[in-house]
Amino acid sequence: MKEKIPYKIYLDETEIPKYWYNVRADMKTKPAPLLNPGTHQPLTAEDLAPIFCEELIKQELDNDTAYVEIPQEIRDFYKMYRPSPLVRAYCLEEKLGTPAKIYYKFEGNNTSGSHKLNSAIAQAYYAKNQGLKGVTTETGAGQWGTALSMACAYLGLDLKVFMVKVSYEQKPFRREVMRTYGASVTPSPSETTEIGRAILKEHPGTTGSLGCAISEAVEVATKNEGYRYVLGSVLNQVLLHQSIIGLETKTALDKYGVKPDIIIGCAGGGSNLGGLIAPFMGEKLRGENDYRIIAVEPASCPSFTRGTFAYDFCDTGRICPLAKMYTIGSNYIPAPNHAGGLRFHGMSTVLSQLYHDGYMEAVAVPQTKVFEAAEMFARVEGILPAPESSHAIRVAIDEALKCKETGEEKNIVFGLTGTGYFDMVAYEKFNDGVMDDYIPTDEELAESIKTLPQV
């Protein structure tokens, strides 16, 4: 237990978890159910069947099964890029002069560049297993679309991606990665769907939105025989698949007898944070261990720290189910200068309930401080972090600096969800000193929250 901890703790491939962990099983107060946006009644498996795959619906609605076996085919795919390393940030510690021990779970060492692949392969697998021809999805910045295109290429499944038009044009490289993996990528809104044509008629020249892309992807999934729709965050099933991040992290730490004091993750829809903290939160819920768990969100899109815990639409287009979550309103759009990702107005219902019940904290950080942390991290640790991940880096550094003041040797663990190779436009702004911060006023948020549905 006392042997020197290496820079990177790699597990053996036989140590890849064989089960995902469903934190809902240990929650005393379960997350509130999704509601039908028309009737406000809880959605049943039958309601969801035209949109989602059968097995994924089961996982979405199952609040009781603690461990779900990972099918062998998915474990084989995981072997291509997992176990991911848990890195001891010796160089960062030295740079900060802190007595804290910092660890990060690095999920960026695969071509999709992020943790999104963990759920993409699972969702693609269940679609294939159900005998489907293909799946549809939307993507903004493109991490999710890239991951899903890799998973679908591997399984020989067709993939139709609706990419927000402004991203399609401004991020041609992301688009080309998806095409290289055989996906069809359509800028949204498009002429290929009814809703796309309607939107284009009403708003000629619009550059699109995630809400609109979701609507097109859902329309194509429901109107085409053999297709379903898949989503990369927010959903319970996604948190289940992403639990592999936390399970591997715990196994690696246990090998060296390290118990984290603080666990930190960035939070947009919650896919990474929910996965990273899952087994630790389980112990906390069962009263076996205590951990400080911190969600980090951008100050420009502060769902946890300034939002309301209420039922809201998951999409700006208001066609998706209602979810009870911390939200700043489905109409809220982060300021145009917001470059750091994590733009979702709401949050996973699981994480929202846990936050509401006091099991975790949340911090909002301004983006220039995030990029300062990203640059320092890149220079000493040698990994160029994604802007999203850098939110967690910021708070890990802040906590490590507090330890420097107090002399405490805390164990700090954070999730490094991905790499920033496709985010150099944001880095350029920072390098040129022209990045600024936007923090919404109370009036803006009060206005936005007025759009909450009456449930």
Place this chain on the structure above:
Amino acid sequence: MKEKIPYKIYLDETEIPKYWYNVRADMKTKPAPLLNPGTHQPLTAEDLAPIFCEELIKQELDNDTAYVEIPQEIRDFYKMYRPSPLVRAYCLEEKLGTPAKIYYKFEGNNTSGSHKLNSAIAQAYYAKNQGLKGVTTETGAGQWGTALSMACAYLGLDLKVFMVKVSYEQKPFRREVMRTYGASVTPSPSETTEIGRAILKEHPGTTGSLGCAISEAVEVATKNEGYRYVLGSVLNQVLLHQSIIGLETKTALDKYGVKPDIIIGCAGGGSNLGGLIAPFMGEKLRGENDYRIIAVEPASCPSFTRGTFAYDFCDTGRICPLAKMYTIGSNYIPAPNHAGGLRFHGMSTVLSQLYHDGYMEAVAVPQTKVFEAAEMFARVEGILPAPESSHAIRVAIDEALKCKETGEEKNIVFGLTGTGYFDMVAYEKFNDGVMDDYIPTDEELAESIKTLPQV
């Protein structure tokens, strides 16, 4: 020895080699010395001192020491991203239906995205150790510049990069990665040097060339107190540092009792190929083992397969030392449609001598065939390969398909030098079906080779 081979063979960090291996020590015919371009006399350590660091000059000129100890500080840096995985390409084998066993050494899992970091940290370390303030270099596509900026950031060394202007403008993301790591990046030709001003006066509006960028970098290194010039390929010292690729590969294969039948690497200036094959070539030179070793080059820039073994300039600007190598002439510029990297007109003197003496083979492949292989590989193995690396993939696939015909279970090992995240413009051409091949005519090459210096 018979245990199942995992998808990825990871060495323990204690297994990172402590010595680089210098293949020149085992060569009966040593590589020909560099010559002074003016006097045509062999260059001495004194001649090189104003340009290169002292320790690196020793390494450059030392044809006798077989093992060079890797300083502890460099080994500490290596721990940040090494050992790199040796991957068993199970999915590619299955896709091809071949009885061959395919392995690849993946050097792309670090932010620079390639093997270049192995030599960058070594060169930066010796510069720092000599008490220098900084180093200068040139970069084309940007892999070398990125790697060097990471190494210099880590050591607190200043870095001035001259980036070929057309790349500076067309590859802004690479440029921003270097800037994020604190390097100053100047488009070349520039107004900041004498030679840059002279070239701009003579050719206003030129988009630059590697030869011109080299000239500017050398000028700045020699005219500024406390600076030296560093280079990422071709040189003997670079092959020495890159031997870590081959040493790790051999250790990993030995663990499972695997003896490669064929070893394949892409070859531009030779930094990757020379490193990958080093210990295997050593055994071959000492008569201990035999291996087929194949260099793969682009059909549009075929130094080995259609070049001449002669003294030539290393740069198009003709200011650098003369090296005896396979060359198609220092004036040769690959066709504009050539997207796949490996554009250098010459080749490492070490590899040139070994090829001349019959220790290795060479193959030239057209770029559309290279991108076909890249796409297949990406889809089944999940890694988006750099165009350069994909030359080796192409030939590994071809050899595996031969095994399918003959039923032979050969062990094929190739070097996957890096990732293609910054090469999506080339992938886009391929995806759009507008990529074509250019193979120089015999007349063109005959014309180009006329520029050889008379030695």
